[in-house]
Amino acid sequence: MLSRVADSLYWMSRYFERAAHCARVLQATHNLMLDPAKITADERWLRALAFIGFPRIHEELDPEMAIIRLAMDPANRSSIVACITGARDNASQVREEISSEMWEHLNRLYHDVTQPVWKLPEGEDAASFRSSDEAEAMRRAGEVREGTYKFHGITDLTMNHDEGWHFIQLGKATEHACSVSILLDAYFSTKKPATDLDWLCLLTSCGAFEAFCRAYTADLKPANIAELLLLHPEFPFSVRNSADQMYAASRALTANFSAPGTHTIERVMGRLRSSVSFVEVEEVTGGDPHQYLNDIIEQCTKLHAAVNDIYIEYPIEAVFEI
Amino acid sequence: MATPAEPVPMRPSPFDGYELDVAYDEMFRSKDKPRGAYKHLYTQLLSMEPEELRRSKQQADLSFFNQGITFTVYGRKEGTERIFPHDLLPRIITSAEWKTIERGLTQRITALNLFLRDVYHERKILRDGVIPGEIIYTCKQFRRQMRGVKVPRDVYVSISGSDLIRLPNGQFVVLEDNLRVPSGVSYMLTGRKVMKQIFPMLYRKSGVQPIEHYSQVLLSTLRSLATETRSTPTVVLLSPGVYNSAYFEHAYLARQMGIELVEGRDLVVHDNIVFMRTIAGLQRVDVIYRRVDDDFLDPLAFRPDSSLGAAGLFNAYRAGNVVLSNALGTGVADDKAIYAYVPKIIKYYLGEEPILNNVETLLMTDDKERAHVLANMDKYVVKAVGESGGYGMLIGPHSSLQQQQDFRERIEADPRNYIAQPTLALSTAPCFVGDHVEPRHVDLRPYILFGEKCTIVPGGLTRVALRKGSLVVNSSQGGGSKDTWVLQN
Numbered sequence: 001m002l003s004r005v006a007d008s009l010y011w012m013s014r015y016f017e018r019a020a021h022c023a024r025v026l027q028a029t030h031n032l033m034l035d036p037a038k039i040t041a042d043e044r045w046l047r048a049l050a051f052i053g054f055p056r057i058h059e060e061l062d063p064e065m066a067i068i069r070l071a072m073d074p075a076n077r078s079s080i081v082a083c084i085t086g087a088r089d090n091a092s093q094v095r096e097e098i099s100s101e102m103w104e105h106l107n108r109l110y111h112d113v114t115q116p117v118w119k120l121p122e123g124e125d126a127a128s129f130r131s132s133d134e135a136e137a138m139r140r141a142g143e144v145r146e147g148t149y150k151f152h153g154i155t156d157l158t159m160n161h162d163e164g165w166h167f168i169q170l171g172k173a174t175e176h177a178c179s180v181s182i183l184l185d186a187y188f189s190t191k192k193p194a195t196d197l198d199w200l201c202l203l204t205s206c207g208a209f210e211a212f213c214r215a216y217t218a219d220l221k222p223a224n225i226a227e228l229l230l231l232h233p234e235f236p237f238s239v240r241n242s243a244d245q246m247y248a249a250s251r252a253l254t255a256n257f258s259a260p261g262t263h264t265i266e267r268v269m270g271r272l273r274s275s276v277s278f279v280e281v282e283e284v285t286g287g288d289p290h291q292y293l294n295d296i297i298e299q300c301t302k303l304h305a306a307v308n309d310i311y312i313e314y315p316i317e318a319v320f321e322i
Numbered sequence: 323m324a325t326p327a328e329p330v331p332m333r334p335s336p337f338d339g340y341e342l343d344v345a346y347d348e349m350f351r352s353k354d355k356p357r358g359a360y361k362h363l364y365t366q367l368l369s370m371e372p373e374e375l376r377r378s379k380q381q382a383d384l385s386f387f388n389q390g391i392t393f394t395v396y397g398r399k400e401g402t403e404r405i406f407p408h409d410l411l412p413r414i415i416t417s418a419e420w421k422t423i424e425r426g427l428t429q430r431i432t433a434l435n436l437f438l439r440d441v442y443h444e445r446k447i448l449r450d451g452v453i454p455g456e457i458i459y460t461c462k463q464f465r466r467q468m469r470g471v472k473v474p475r476d477v478y479v480s481i482s483g484s485d486l487i488r489l490p491n492g493q494f495v496v497l498e499d500n501l502r503v504p505s506g507v508s509y510m511l512t513g514r515k516v517m518k519q520i521f522p523m524l525y526r527k528s529g530v531q532p533i534e535h536y537s538q539v540l541l542s543t544l545r546s547l548a549t550e551t552r553s554t555p556t557v558v559l560l561s562p563g564v565y566n567s568a569y570f571e572h573a574y575l576a577r578q579m580g581i582e583l584v585e586g587r588d589l590v591v592h593d594n595i596v597f598m599r600t601i602a603g604l605q606r607v608d609v610i611y612r613r614v615d616d617d618f619l620d621p622l623a624f625r626p627d628s629s630l631g632a633a634g635l636f637n638a639y640r641a642g643n644v645v646l647s648n649a650l651g652t653g654v655a656d657d658k659a660i661y662a663y664v665p666k667i668i669k670y671y672l673g674e675e676p677i678l679n680n681v682e683t684l685l686m687t688d689d690k691e692r693a694h695v696l697a698n699m700d701k702y703v704v705k706a707v708g709e710s711g712g713y714g715m716l717i718g719p720h721s722s723l724q725q726q727q728d729f730r731e732r733i734e735a736d737p738r739n740y741i742a743q744p745t746l747a748l749s750t751a752p753c754f755v756g757d758h759v760e761p762r763h764v765d766l767r768p769y770i771l772f773g774e775k776c777t778i779v780p781g782g783l784t785r786v787a788l789r790k791g792s793l794v795v796n797s798s799q800g801g802g803s804k805d806t807w808v809l810q811n
Binding site: 001002003004005006089092093094095096097100103104107108111163253256257259311312314316319320 | 387388389390563564569570572573574576577582583584585587588590592598599600601602603604
């Protein structure tokens, strides 16, 4: 497989996962915002915006504007629209590698959530944002959330589980582990005590509410929430499961394509997996959650860099021993 | 007791207002008298409600859109991606007509390959005075670098598509040959798939010859060019990348053949061997189906500012370590001035009369012919010899005085660069417009594969000038396509 192709598959998958996560966060936060609460609306939206890496803004934030920023603003590189566009751009460069069913599904989803193009209203125009727009933004978010689940189903069923597929799995799992860690950090490192509604919002943002109730009943203990999202072996969206998927994918690559430097991948993976497999949740919540979560993100970044150096952007000189 | 029969209200026929003129009509012999091959289609259309037709059209468009079967229009910023306009109604060709086309094109491509070999080696045809040497050496597509280069199997053009038109007398003639990097074959293949979904019964009843094996034949043609005894040669498709107007086609063909789609930046040439950069390290490449023009293939041999090819590629090619298909320099044989000599070329190399004729072509380098054309600009189509895609062209009868004057000056400044042809009435075929059927001008581009043997999948791309009365069928100029059905008998 061409290095460029592997890179595009990986990024297609990462962007897709980011879009899905952003859609879940938007839907959950939006739902939360409809109820009155003690902490200000700004606080909650900013938390959501901070998660997607939006620079902190001090001016007052309209909920409507926040919705557009999260969902529809192409200038915000983490918005749903930007991510879906990024996924499609990458897919379009490797159309011969993915199955036609995958491409068609992605293409249809892209047109569905980007047309008509949304312009960010400015100044007085902001008032022109109507309730039908709000409903439409939420509809699009829902399409993306569902569309990504379908995409992974189609991918698993129509594509050979070869190296290309492993790059897709690697992208998905890496992105997921990072996003969940960043979001958890926003909740666990905040000074203000979060209310039950906020915890509920966190769980829904991770598609985890029903899974939580099954595992722990509806008693929203922060430690249980952290355990489910980080360490739970059976919850499919837990960071632990993402780490296992990253391990399986990178293992498939290093086993089949030996290259100098693969030991870096093994070392990083070992460290990441042990930090989510051999730890008690009290060590996380009782210690320094911020540092713990940051370490996970750092290991993900290291894995990304190692894969890139070994398989994608390796120096030609080394191959020819010039 | 019998009651007088109620008069049944007549549904207006979708063919009301279908006007025939001097052009040959593919469907109708005369008003409301369809030709034999079109009988099934005619009955089917009469039995369909306009609403049904419209729905079918929408369904077809949506299918193209969702599959992302689009092309890029250059020179616009946003919304550059458009679906290729596709007409709902098939163009039908009888098997007898097809046999003539097939024989004619096989003859033509065989002769043109012999011609290319000769031009780049012994140049017998020039020495025998059949073609003036000057016309070859002034051709912009002539590649001096190819002189004496041994080409595998002596096949210069292995993948081509010639444009045919049908004259008012019903005869097919060749309007031009595309021997460099012709495109459109993916529209032929995907269009067929959609038509089968939309008109399954009509398709079955008609007995249409299949075209789906094109990709397999393409791959075996490419493999047959591999010179070395490497048991399974690595074949790749070289594309300029995602911003090229035909990118969809490149990706489509690569996937259908199961080969890698590479870009220049994926290739590395070392010691005259071409490699591609894979996750398992560098892998050797044996055959390149290149969809990049000659000029851009190798910055060391051709345009130094090109980043679409790979540095050193041409040397590897000359050393015989990699096969390029088509070979370089084939444009010398589809130059529109050299086109005028193709009947002579066929006679010279094969000793046969051409089965498919040329369109009468006036060379602007000939003083008499030029004077005649300059005095009658409104009657001729003037074309730049090296252009394609409908660019650089004047259609006399549809042009303004200003445009004519403009071309007159251009011809006088550079006569070698222009030819003129009489304005021809391209045949018309029924097209679905709005809620009824109207005639539109069409041509036909069959796709020819030439390796160990010559294969032309039955049919090709019928291109339609969608604007009423227009004679320009190029996709970049408002043209569309139609599925082409060649019947079994």
